[in-house]
Amino acid sequence: METEQIPAAASVPRQQSRRPKDIPVPTRLLDRAGALWALLMERPVSLYAASMLRIGYGLLYLAFLLREFPNRDTIWGPDSPWTPELAKELFSQTGWSSVLTLSGNHAYFEICYTSAVLVSALFALGWRTRAMSVLFAVVVASFHARAILMTDGGDNLVLLMSVYLVFTACGRRWSLDSRRARLRSPGGGSPRRANIRRWTVRKASGPLHPFAAARETVTVVLHNCAMLVIAGQLCVLYGSAGLYKVQGGTWGNGTALHYVLNLDLFRPWPALSQLADGHAMLIAVIGYLTVLVQVAFPFALFSRLKYPVLVMLLGMHAGIAVLMGLPLFSGAMIIADATFLPDRFYRSLGARGRQALHALRTTGRASGAAVPREDPALHT
Template structure:
């Protein structure tokens, strides 16, 4: 009984004392923001047809749809080309800043709003990866995804170094300004009655805005360390819970896909992969598709292998070596799908979701190599910076003010 109590106590301590998987969370942040950013840039010439007010799915149809399903989209706040271009540009900007890790807590919320606003405007646009991105953009809001490999971590490292030298660190001014501007916009939209959709997104926006203010007040005004410790505990619990949800979501995607495939006759006889290779929509390289489908053995192996990997993966999480092997197999499979079937953004979204299971030792080595490569490039350019400023460990950004 004492051993059980000790185990439970250690588990609770581990969940509350630290944000687990900081590098995995950073990879997820980079992966999903890069996927959405690249999609928006590639579809920029076609944005009117996809999400524009004068596209095939008109503004009035979009309003009727969102009123019926209760989905949130900022594109329904105002009619007109200017507002559409503004939302699209802000979605691109939020994706870029989240990718770089600048004010990651704020940018994760704006990133989610960009994803929701565009995807919910025209629900018939997508290839499957949009569903994954939709869910993960919501989960990212609850994670502390800027603790490593971000501009926030770099700023925190510089602040710690300055304090270690006895220098004064100037207070954060960007955070309060950003908080004030976004709060004014949020209040104006709410008072004007433009905040359509179900209660979840508006409540989340107000909660995030209030949490930023509370964090700032505690950091600046609290006379003891207990309030900050309490906020850290709450943030760690939310982060670790969201990380668990992301891992569970990835497992559910593969498990359900695999079990549904087992029930299909084409997957049972080993010919399922053959047919999409000969659809014009999924054949950007007809010669390559013909070469792969010319061998019946390859088709059977790929078909059965896909089902086996997807069904087995959730059960391999208890064995690290087997899990890593299947993880490489799944990422390779998605890379092949991106090239052969012409679904790059679906594959990027799935690879980003798979990245949550990457080994910490591998990510450590990857970060060290990236830091060394960056150091060599800077030294060749005659510019020197502190060692590894973008991967400064697992600590919270230390500037006094609004959290990143």
Template sequence: MRAGRFAAAIGRGIARVTDRPLASYQTAVVRIGFAGTWLLFLLREFPHRHEMYGPDGPWSWDLAQQLIAGNGAFSVLMWSDSRTWFETVYALAVLSSVLLLLGWRTRTMSVLFMVGVLSLQNRSVFMGDGGDNVVHLMAIYLVFTRCGLVWSLDARRARRSRAARARGERASPDRAGPALWAVLGFALLLVSLAGWLSAWWAGFFWSLWAIQGLWWSVGRRAPGHELRSLLDLIADVAHNAALLVIMAETCLIYATAGWYKIQGSRWQDGTAVHYPLHLDYFSPWPALSELLAANGILVMLVTYGTVIVQVAFPFTLFNRRVKNVLLAVMMIEHAAIAVVLGLPFFSLAMIAADAVFLPTSFLGRLGAGAARARERLFRRRDRRDVGKGEDRGVSWPGARRPGAPGPAEPAHVGFAHERSGT
């Protein structure tokens, strides 16, 4: 009897992992969070980009080439030391971040986002803080997730296509996707022939390119075919495995940080937080830092509280209520670090990583609230336009009087697990 129940439980677990992509909203928030964090960082450092990652940096191109030749890291900036090539790569990194944030062609943009992150960070390994390491890892993991199923332009396009088919209309053909696939394939061919990619990276990128082409071809020619179902299953398993890795990585970051802090004498006596508050580099608001450092009890509580929260968090995953409380505490703590210590991008990266543990019900309410706010905003604009048209005696096409019934609009974006080709 027990063996039968155990086998049934395993069967249900396997079915759940392979049946659909889990935590679609959480992975969407992770996508938006890390793309936004990297985008803001690139924009803020735009005036200093040459000194940080470009030809004017203290870590010269020759030194970076020697290091990468030894450790096998990936950076397209090593293909040329020209200033024009650097500007092109930096601009593409910004563009891919924007498009991934919006969720446009997320499968492709996640790969280009990873290329931009690895290229810049591996060019100058001594730049950045702990947040860069988190962005570095998550950029790789996002490639294997279906992070555009909700809250993305891809999800909106898929929903409109399904609505058109439900009305018996023919959906407009997808031209941008195949064109982008062909252009990137041609660029990958040139790079491979030039010998700029190692065998491992060439195989990796060509595999992703071929899988994307197969996915699009099967979805267009045989959307209900068994091969499409098999591709869906493989994508779901890869998504769920990458999601598990993201969760494990986040727990590992907190666990190692907490246990290393326990070994430090300053963390043991409760004074560790006192010292960074007196460093000019970590004091963007000197008056606020002095005010906090002057309160010994507050410093002790923050010091011990940080260690307790970081060590305890991985164990609270077994209790949803306690986990949610500690998750809120950690996000508030990172927000305080951003303000008090002047580490905004580190804090944003950690908050984006924490978002993978946010409850789906909370994200659902958040999305519904944003949709209602958007609907009210557009309704006010419609009323304002109608008023202007009436004042001038103009009848605007499609305008309606305030309170008149209008066409039905979706309450929010993607509140269903969608099997789309994003």
């Protein structure tokens, strides 16, 4: 994660400091604590990464609901083998709750399902993101609790992320809200430039109104804390998974993936699984790399090894999605890994998209063909 950069014109000049070895250790510790406090309190970090999480999980859950549309009544409906009465009995023991069990009426269930699809779509688009994030968390928790005996690790991760995203400012980039803010800001421009201008004006003109200043501080602190919790959650997830594998004998002798590829429950394409299982040495190497990458993940984040590790994790999750037939789990993990990509990566990605669209428009004008107009939201 990284903080949003402020132009040199908006920054305060610093005096040349002494060399680090000449500074006493207590002073250096206080400086580090002050820098950490400023990082937490002054500006929101990783706004593009938060927006990527919003888009990714919104679209992922939308695809999940649409895929299970023919089976919705069997999984979550009043006629499910796991009846609402059984679910309520389990809720009394576990403390879970679900809006789907408030009524056994079929019309009520259809309204809930349609509303869940709509909320997922609006959350991904970033329309009234603050309210939609709360509703999205309610939707995910309700569907998760209603069929909790059918969930897996991917469902658990989506549930956790939906709760964490409630506290983030995930609608400030690549959203309908950011587009509306850009159009309303003086002189137009992107929300990032508008935020920089407001930050500069605030530094030059003095403190804000107490209520506005408190609201802004709370928003920034909640967002930064939530992003740190998301990063910590992923470190714990990968680290514990790697350490758990280290304790297993099959991972130690390199045969774990061989047994996984021969489980009928996780063989959507048996011929493809057999083809992969035919390369014993390659399977063993991939198994060892999986353990190594997962154990090293929390430590690699503080070095340049972060990017090769993320690439290897992307390949690992893609393989799980194809070979084991777990697209929801793999998608949830791939989207979560996007947390650790810096904002400059997403800005460059947006710039490349605008260049490609501009080239398409230029080619269309040259050929006389009709091309779509550029969406101003791409500049956010």
